[in-house]
Amino acid sequence: MRYLKYIWNVKVAGALFLKYQRFKSERRRVPARWRTDILAPPLKISARTKELISKHYLEGRYASGVKPVAWVTSGGPVEILQALGFYVLYPENHGALCGTRRVAVELSEEAENYGFSRDICSYARTDIGAMLSGKTPVGRLPKPDLLLACTNICQTVLFWYRVLARHFKIPLILIDTPFVYDDAPEHAIQYVKKQLEESIPVAERVARKSLKYKKLKEVVRLSKEASELWLEIMYRGRAKPAPISVFDQFIHMAPIVEMRGKPETVDFYALMLKEVDDRIKRGIGAVKREKKRLLWDNLPIWYKLRFLAEFLGERGISVVASTYTMAWGELAPLIDPEKPLESMAKTYIYPILNRGTGYKLEKMREMVDEFDLDGAILHSDRSCKPYSIGQVDQRNRLIQEYGIPALLLEADHNDPRAFADEQVKARLESFVEMLET
């Protein structure tokens, strides 16, 4: 019965309805609120992004009892679970969605009232709040059967997922990734690989089936392809004017985070690349009168995307590249479908958050050259300590050693209570004036 309901609601009626919605919105004219005087119209692919994400959450609503369900951290080695047919949910993505829909505070307060400190990452608070209250803008989240946390992004996830494991009384797979200072030593890679191997029987037991090596290779290949396409799209920002801004990237990055290893994700990014190339050919810039080009460091400020895009766009500033969106593409060359576990171990040990602050500084400097940028905005994210640590020095060194103007902007990626409107405007405006003289 459950299975039939799933097929009907997700694969038939739901899919058709979402397709129809996409069809309609593809034909709709630019929304009236859109500032076409300063920004390019929204990407056509947006309708498809919406369809893909809605479908993903719709599937989640009916997945319980039909498919095994896993909740996973954004940097988690998801390919094994995909190959075993899990429905995979990323609480961080769901958190971001709550941020853009402006319900993150309400959910955070649920967690805070329960006793979780406001100093904890706002993704964790949003997610735990959703778990405790059952509230979510997507209707319903599927109860997980398995949890997978990988410490390659932070240590917060370790404690956060322990809370989830205790609440749901389910197994937690923990992949511990040693911090990388320069290059990861071989024993560290072997250590991660060993943990991946050990995770397989745990996941198999929950899924009640055994992993097919061929299928794993296939998923890894798809993961690599999608990441490569994403990387290509990022690099298109080298064009002048830049065809898309980081604000577009933030909106369209959801599939590469939560749907890696799926064929539709590859198709989606191939289509997006085509549209971006078409923009370049026609000389369309994300910001109409692009005067200056900037780098963005750290997570997006989800509840202020439009405000930032317009405030900066109005002043001819295009934010072209970011260390954050780059992180989901830059490791693509490391993925080797022929050696899935070995290469996964390597890929998942090297994310920017698992590396020293000197590496990030070097990366930012390189990106400034690569994309021919005029400066950098470093979002000091109150929630994300591993991303924000070292930013004061990084900023100073960008200015003093490389002559790159840089601004530290204090905010929080999901908690608007840590965002001071007037102060942010004052800083941004002063920074823009500084760039202009």
Place this chain on the structure above:
Amino acid sequence: MIASIGIDVGSTTAKIVGVDLEGKFVWSYIEPADPRVEDQVQKFLNLIEKETGPIEGKPIVATGYGRNLVHQATKKVTEITCHARGVFKQLGHGGTLVDIGGQDSKVIIIGPNGEVVDFTMNDKCAAGTGRFLENTAGRLRVKLQDMGEVALASRDEVTISSTCTVFAESEIISMIAHGVKVEPILKGLHRALVKRIVAMIRSVGLVPPLMLSGGVVKNPAIRKMIEEETGEKVILPDHPQFMGAYGAALIGLKLVRN
């Protein structure tokens, strides 16, 4: 003859400055900020007109937190740019400018040609600003304008550990309850504020010489302690409270020339 007008609508005070064609500071006026910004600005403009002659057609550049409410303005520019412009014109060199205002403080690194090279502003709270002293002065029953002298006269100094304005207040209450004298508390308060400012200076890196502006410079203890803490001599421009408005007027002058 006034050639251009600058108006700085800050959080605690509003200022207006008129400059002549050479950019010389010729007229100024200051009073506490009125929440009805438009009325206050109109009053300022009437005043300058009455005292210096017609202003019609002359550029008016607005700066400060309230700049966007000044509908009479020809142009709106941030305090950072205006302060740098004003101070550079008066002193003729770059360096590090520290502006301590009523509710916001800033550190601006000015390049050799007067350009802004880097800047930082106080955090989201009022800890590193004049408001910190103002709030606690009330508690100690010392007049704001006497605070600096009283603090400097004290040999002893207590440590105020809280930089939060509200918490510092409760710390002081408890000290008084324990019989600590007012003078050393005052000195400690100044120290706490200055340390906060110096941390801001350090965060961008001090490029000498060190210059000071804003309403708080009238307080001698602040000046002296900044010198103590940084080991740099502090230079003051002629009208330290008017640097924002002065810079704004100078920017207006450029509009005249163009």
